[in-house]
Amino acid sequence: xxxxxxxxxxxxxxxxxxxxxxxxxxxxxxxxxxxxxxxxxxxxxxxxxxxxxxxxxxxxxxxxxxxxxxxxxxxxxxxxxxxxxxxxxxxxxxxxxxxxxxxxxxxxxxxxxxxxxxxxxxxxxxxxxxxxxxxxxxxxxxxxxxxxxxxxxxxxxxxxxxxxxxxxxxxxxxxxxxxxxxxxxxxxxxxxxxxxxxxxxxxxxxxxxxxxxxxxxxxxxxxxxxxxxxxxxxxxxxxxxxxxxxxxxxxxxxxxxxxxxxxxxxxxxx
Amino acid sequence: xxxxxxxxxxxxxxxxxxxxxxxxxxxxxxxxxxxxxxxxxxxxxxxxxxxx
Ligand SMILES: Nc1ncnc2c1ncn2[C@@H]1O[C@H](COP(=O)(O)OP(=O)(O)O)[C@@H](O)[C@H]1O
Ligand SMILES: [Mg+2]
Numbered sequence: 001x002x003x004x005x006x007x008x009x010x011x012x013x014x015x016x017x018x019x020x021x022x023x024x025x026x027x028x029x030x031x032x033x034x035x036x037x038x039x040x041x042x043x044x045x046x047x048x049x050x051x052x053x054x055x056x057x058x059x060x061x062x063x064x065x066x067x068x069x070x071x072x073x074x075x076x077x078x079x080x081x082x083x084x085x086x087x088x089x090x091x092x093x094x095x096x097x098x099x100x101x102x103x104x105x106x107x108x109x110x111x112x113x114x115x116x117x118x119x120x121x122x123x124x125x126x127x128x129x130x131x132x133x134x135x136x137x138x139x140x141x142x143x144x145x146x147x148x149x150x151x152x153x154x155x156x157x158x159x160x161x162x163x164x165x166x167x168x169x170x171x172x173x174x175x176x177x178x179x180x181x182x183x184x185x186x187x188x189x190x191x192x193x194x195x196x197x198x199x200x201x202x203x204x205x206x207x208x209x210x211x212x213x214x215x216x217x218x219x220x221x222x223x224x225x226x227x228x229x230x231x232x233x234x235x236x237x238x239x240x241x242x243x244x245x246x247x248x249x250x251x252x253x254x255x256x257x258x259x260x261x262x263x264x265x266x267x268x269x270x
Numbered sequence: 271x272x273x274x275x276x277x278x279x280x281x282x283x284x285x286x287x288x289x290x291x292x293x294x295x296x297x298x299x300x301x302x303x304x305x306x307x308x309x310x311x312x313x314x315x316x317x318x319x320x321x322x
Contacts, residue, residue, distance in 0.1 A: 033290065231279065237290065238297035246316040248299045248309045254277035 043219030
């Protein structure tokens with residue numbers, strides 16, 4: 001079934017080396033290839049330092065890949081230059097939600113200006129009233145009170161800040177969102193709410209997600225497929241159920257064995 | 271309680287070439303030629319266990 005679906009993102013032989021040739025050289029990504037189908041959530045898991053963030057940042061072109069191809073909607077974006085017109089257009093199609101909702105929101109800006117940053121850059125509002133209306137809609141969409149648009153980030157909790165980050169990402173109406181450990185810094189009690197919000201928005205807006213996490217239990221619920229990353233390589237890739245219930249690579253088995261709470265579904269089957 | 275399995279990554283430093291191999295439809299594993307059969311056997315065991 002998956003074979004017939006449209007590929008929105010295709011990563012081919014991606015290599016990302018930091019400080020090449022120097023003593024401090026780091027081969028963060030070593031020849032990684034995978035596809036993301038339109039409308040799906042691909043979970044990317046692995047321990048800290050395995051190269052997940054670098055993969056996300058390379059796809060969204062915050063880094064220029066050392067080598068390899070990244071196709072978005074069929075167009076190779078690995079070679080695009082910063083500041084070019086194509087790069088600007090493509091930047092609108094892809095947005096990132098960051099791990100730390102405290103560090104990723106400018107403390108000196110009002111929430112409405114944080115959310116509208118992309119609207120301003122891409123000239124997506126007719127006038128101030130339209131801009132305010134779009135911000136109010138976005139706040140509502142992420143479950144926040146539109147009356148809070150003139151407040152500052154410090155007035156919000158971690159979970160609320162992450163909702164602001166989600167609203168900011170959605171403001172430019174992207175097709176594809178990279179969520180880099182969006183719930184790792186949040187209270188366990190709030191994590192499920194934010195995941196559910198992301199799921200609901202995905203259905204409403206037909207979004208495609210790359211959802212990064214260090215823990216398989218976090219991605220299992222939201223992901224259609226899961227890629228397991230280890231030392232800059234993907235070692236296993238399949239449907240969420242397959243990876244979770246029928247892991248083949250010993251590294252995946254080791255990651256699964258580290259999850260402290262046994263999966264209720266697994267217990268049922270046992 | 272499950273027991274923590276530790277993965278010894280030095281197993282990958284055997285000089286063998288590895289690539290993503292489709293072990294069962296849609297299920298890919300980074301494997302060398304020599305490792306493929308082992309993964310196929312394991313997948314078959316999973317399938318067998320589900321039959322029961
Ligand atoms: N800008 C950078 N310069 C040099 N090394 C980096 C940089 N970013 C990440 N790294 C290194 O690349 C490897 C992968 O990091 P990262 O992608 O952040 O992993 P993860 O997100 O899985 O924790 C690590 O060894 C990290 O130290
Ligand atoms: Mg990271």
